[in-house]
Amino acid sequence: MSGTTSDKDTQQAERREEQMREAENLLFSETPRRSAAQELFHGRFAGELFLPYPRSSAEEQSRIGQALTELKAFCDAHLDPAAIDREADIPRDVIDGLGRLGVLGMTAPESLGGRGFSQRAYCRVLEELGGRCSATSILVNAHHSIGMRSLLLFGTPDQQRRWLPDLVSGRKLAAFALTETQAGSDAANVQTTAVPDESGEFFTLNGDKRYITNGAIADVLTVMARTPGQGKGKSKPVTAFLVTPDMPGFRVIEPRMSKVGIRGTATAKLAFENMRVPRSQILGPEGKGLKIALTVLDFGRTTFGACCTGAAKTCLRLAVEHARTREQFGQKLGEFELVQEKLARMAAWTYAMEAMTTATAGLIDRAAAGEPIEYMLETAMLKVWSTERLWTIVNDAFQIYGGAAYFTDRPLERMLRDARINQIGEGANEVLTSFIALVGLRAPGVELKSVWDALHHPLREMGTLSRFTWHELARRMESPDVAVHAPALVPHARTLSRLIRQFGLAAQKALMDHREEIVDRQLAQEPIAAAAMELFAQACVLSRLDHELGHSGNGSTAGESGRRAAFLFLSHSARRVGELLSERRDNDYAAIREVAKSLLDLPTS
Numbered sequence: 001m002s003g004t005t006s007d008k009d010t011q012q013a014e015r016r017e018e019q020m021r022e023a024e025n026l027l028f029s030e031t032p033r034r035s036a037a038q039e040l041f042h043g044r045f046a047g048e049l050f051l052p053y054p055r056s057s058a059e060e061q062s063r064i065g066q067a068l069t070e071l072k073a074f075c076d077a078h079l080d081p082a083a084i085d086r087e088a089d090i091p092r093d094v095i096d097g098l099g100r101l102g103v104l105g106m107t108a109p110e111s112l113g114g115r116g117f118s119q120r121a122y123c124r125v126l127e128e129l130g131g132r133c134s135a136t137s138i139l140v141n142a143h144h145s146i147g148m149r150s151l152l153l154f155g156t157p158d159q160q161r162r163w164l165p166d167l168v169s170g171r172k173l174a175a176f177a178l179t180e181t182q183a184g185s186d187a188a189n190v191q192t193t194a195v196p197d198e199s200g201e202f203f204t205l206n207g208d209k210r211y212i213t214n215g216a217i218a219d220v221l222t223v224m225a226r227t228p229g230q231g232k233g234k235s236k237p238v239t240a241f242l243v244t245p246d247m248p249g250f251r252v253i254e255p256r257m258s259k260v261g262i263r264g265t266a267t268a269k270l271a272f273e274n275m276r277v278p279r280s281q282i283l284g285p286e287g288k289g290l291k292i293a294l295t296v297l298d299f300g301r302t303t304f305g306a307c308c309t310g311a312a313k314t315c316l317r318l319a320v321e322h323a324r325t326r327e328q329f330g331q332k333l334g335e336f337e338l339v340q341e342k343l344a345r346m347a348a349w350t351y352a353m354e355a356m357t358t359a360t361a362g363l364i365d366r367a368a369a370g371e372p373i374e375y376m377l378e379t380a381m382l383k384v385w386s387t388e389r390l391w392t393i394v395n396d397a398f399q400i401y402g403g404a405a406y407f408t409d410r411p412l413e414r415m416l417r418d419a420r421i422n423q424i425g426e427g428a429n430e431v432l433t434s435f436i437a438l439v440g441l442r443a444p445g446v447e448l449k450s451v452w453d454a455l456h457h458p459l460r461e462m463g464t465l466s467r468f469t470w471h472e473l474a475r476r477m478e479s480p481d482v483a484v485h486a487p488a489l490v491p492h493a494r495t496l497s498r499l500i501r502q503f504g505l506a507a508q509k510a511l512m513d514h515r516e517e518i519v520d521r522q523l524a525q526e527p528i529a530a531a532a533m534e535l536f537a538q539a540c541v542l543s544r545l546d547h548e549l550g551h552s553g554n555g556s557t558a559g560e561s562g563r564r565a566a567f568l569f570l571s572h573s574a575r576r577v578g579e580l581l582s583e584r585r586d587n588d589y590a591a592i593r594e595v596a597k598s599l600l601d602l603p604t605s
């Protein structure tokens with residue numbers, strides 16, 4: 001018996017080692033690239049990545065303005081979110097209209113019929129759509145941010161010529177099919193297989209996919225499947241294939257799974273039965289499917305930030321309107337402090353969400369222009385932070401409306417249902433929270449490990465020790481420089497600087513306390529990730545405010561009340577970081593584990 005257990009343990013340990021090796025290969029590139037969020041984990045502030053706040057050229061601003069005007073006019077006339085929800089369908093003429101406006105190919109180059117917009121410009125457009133109809137914005141996200149994006153980034157010239165013009169124009173739709181029964185959060189556990197024939201020119205795909213947005217209405221799908229491994233590793237790599245629904249063996253099991261929210265989107269279950277796919281339809285390098293998935297998800301997660309910002313703005317507008325007009329106890333609701341608290345919090349978070357989206361999209365644009373910038377931590381932070389905050393914002397707006405929100409003649413019950421998917425889709429927030437903590441802690445961890453090794457071989461590793469001691473000492477004594485222009489922001493910049501230093505030290509302490517076990521200590525990871533997200537949010541808000549205060553609000557969509565809310569955000573978020581950092585010393589982790597274990601150990605009824 002004990003032999004069986006230890007065999008199982010060894011197998012688990014081997015699988016885990018392999019997973020870690022695969023994750024390292026997937027996530028970290030050879031080329032050194034700077035990440036604004038990663039620097040926080042070292043207790044540093046990468047000012048040049050946060051400041052100045054990203055700005056469009058006058059020419060792009062005018063193009064964005066024009067695109068937004070056209071989109072608003074189109075949506076006013078043709079987009080009926082309540083009907084889309086009721087009918088559980090986005091009418092084809094809405095999709096065609098968005099195609100005509102260029103929304104379905106916004107960031108594609110003009111040479112392919114796209115608008116050539118930056119990621120930031122695209123986010124402005126998605127914010128507008130997300131503020132009106134989440135289902136429609138998710139359709140666009142699945143088509144553009146992940147479906148078509150994979151072809152734009154990884155397609156061969158032939159593949160691009162064959163498919164992109166129709167996808168960019170919206171004549172055809174794209175989908176991205178990764179999820180399966182056994183491969184949800186554990187995306188690497190894809191079971192769909194792609195077996196090459198003897199010539200190696202064709203692959204036979206077998207397997208099924210579920211929960212695929214646009215799955216049954218898309219004309220081109222990126223499908224992840226396992227191909228035979230090359231090299232030493234035991235596991236078979238995942239490869240991306242481009243498939244079309246007319247290929248023999250492509251089966252739609254369920255075209256529109258009935259669901260809670262974003263009901264207008266067509267979420268499908270698909271199967272592939274001996275589907276022959278030519279080698280020429282492999283997307284990107286063979287065996288690099290997960291790398292492609294991770295790359296496009298960065299874009300998808302950024303647009304989650306934009307869509308959540310749009311939805312948050314709508315909730316805030318609705319809540320303010322109601323609080324201004326509805327009277328109880330002879331007073332307007334807005335005169336009650338507990339209502340004011342909700343409104344102020346909603347405004348503060350909405351301002352921060354917009355700032356984080358713009359800053360993250362700005363980093364993507366700079367990287368696209370050739371700067372050595374990494375942004376996977378930032379996109380994960382934006383996704384988790386904005387989807388969690390939106391959930392509370394919708395709930396706050398709902399509460400301010402009281403019973404009136406509960407009925408289907410008002411938009412809030414739909415918005416509540418629609419918002420729920422955000423915390424699950426494109427990486428469940430728990431998985432991403434752990435990812436943020438572990439990826440963030442990796443570099444300080446590597447540094448600490450070399451010190452640990454050096455302590456055990458002090459003579460051989462004297463260089464490492466002396467470098468580390470100097471480095472550490474210097475950092476412990478200095479808080480990073482957070483340089484802002486607006487005098488009103490100087491105290492907040494100082495607070496941020498102090499908190500970043502404290503956070504850097506807390507990150508090191510967590511590594512020293514838990515060593516390798518930090519990988520399994522999700523309760524300890526959570527406050528680290530949450531504090532990092534707050535610091536990232538504060539830096540984005542400071543950057544945005546600094547820009548707005550220096551330009552008399554020019555280009556700002558927030559106005560005076562938005563800026564007041566931004567100051568509230570800075571002090572509120574700073575306090576939150578203090579609370580999160582103190583959790584390391586004062587927590588209920590052991591009790592939480594015990595209660596959960598006792599529940600899980602109960603016999604199944």
Ligand SMILES: Cc1cc2nc3c(=O)[nH]c(=O)nc-3n(C[C@H](O)[C@H](O)[C@H](O)COP(=O)(O)OP(=O)(O)OC[C@H]3O[C@@H](n4cnc5c(N)ncnc54)[C@H](O)[C@@H]3O)c2cc1C
Pocket residue numbers: 142176177178179183184185186210211212213214259267421424425426427428429430431434
């Ligand atoms: C409406 C909708 C549209 C979708 N569209 C697409 C699409 O277009 N293409 C596509 O490929 N997929 C799509 N998905 C799938 C989506 O990405 C997955 O649902 C998501 O990745 C979670 O996987 P799962 O549902 O299998 O949940 P599971 O993996 O079973 O996880 C369930 C819960 O367990 C917890 N959990 C899981 N792992 C961990 C962990 N390591 N640590 C802590 N907690 C954990 C989390 O709370 C998680 O929410 C869609 C899903 C929905 C609902």
